[in-house]
Amino acid sequence: MPDRVCVRGRFAPSPTGELHLGNVWTALLAWLHARQHSGAFVLRVEDLDLDRSRPGMAERQLADLRWLGLDWDEGPDRGGAAGPYVQSQRTARYSAALEALATRGLLYPCYCTRAEVRTAASAPHGPLERGSYPGTCRYLTDEQRQEHESRGRRPCLRVRMPERPGVIGFDDLVYGAVEEAIVGPAADFVVRRADGVYAYQLAVVVDDGAMGITHVIRGADLLSSTAQQIWLHRLLGYAPPRFAHVPLLLGEDRHRLSKRHASLSVTHLRAAGAAPQQIVGALAHTAGMLPEGETAMPADLIGRLDLGRLPRGGIVIRDA
Ligand code: GLU
Secondary structure, three states, X not given: OOOOOOOEEEEOOOOOOOOEHHHHHHHHHHHHHXXXXXXXXXXXXXOOOOOOOOOOHXXXXXXXXXXXXXXXXXXXXXXXXXXXXXXXXXXXXXXXXXXXXXXXXXXXXXXXOHHHHHHHHOOOOOOOOOOOOOOOOOOOOHHHHHHHHHOOOOOEEEEOOXXXXXXXXXXXXXXXXXXXXXXXXXXXXXXXXXOOOXXXXXXXXXXXXXXXXXXXXXXXXXXXXXXXXXXXHXXXXXXXXXXXXXXXXXXXXXXXXXXXXXXXXXXXXXXXXXXXXXXXXXXXXXXXXXXXXXXXXXXXXXXXXXXXXXXOOOEEOOOO
């Protein structure tokens, strides 16, 4: 059966540092997937965390992507019907989504500090997995809330997940069938931080939903956020997109590529004399699209990506 869905893919970098090979890897795979389905590609800047976002960095990231031969149909520099394409300009939408959740009684203020959540979640013999929420503030009385407020504690907002055992299943285009239990309070996630910043989990769903994204192709580090995102998509009235979580590129230290691996930033590779064709060719080889040592521009690779054949574990990149 031909795929009749009009594919809309996206790349959504956070302007917190130079783009590195790991970002380019995700961008290239997402771009190829959209292009080989004759789909549209959207570029969205995720700059809600103003403390971590660096001025001018989004423009540099976009320039690096263009230099590598990637393009997009909608984005901050091109506009489009689903804009604006910069999250800091979309806060009214996140506020409206919070309003919709509040109206349904699905939000509660949480006064726990990160350290408190960590300590409770990792307590010996505790039933909770590390990193999950112990539920401390879910059942606070009005008096208890007022007591926190009177001590000057500012709450974050958490969403109240269903208490019945609920399982969200999805068919990941790389990982296959994934099932995740999302049961409150352990899965109650933050939608607005205590400093007022809208959380990634909320903004990404509102944006992917409102922008009509049909395919989210991103790093495997986000696999564990996906069930909650699907739940939120449905709640806000969006059809959840399909997901493909691609393997992470790792440095020789076996850590996922990040700002620490400065020699693998696009800026550094470019200054060292690498051509876009070499960078793209090496990534294409990693994805099984080209023999080792061959060079290519992204457009040469359209039709060669098979997400189902990507490895599922991390891939170590030699820093040569
Ligand atoms: N801005 C996020 C990041 O750079 C994107 C996450 C996503 O693709 O959903 O990690």
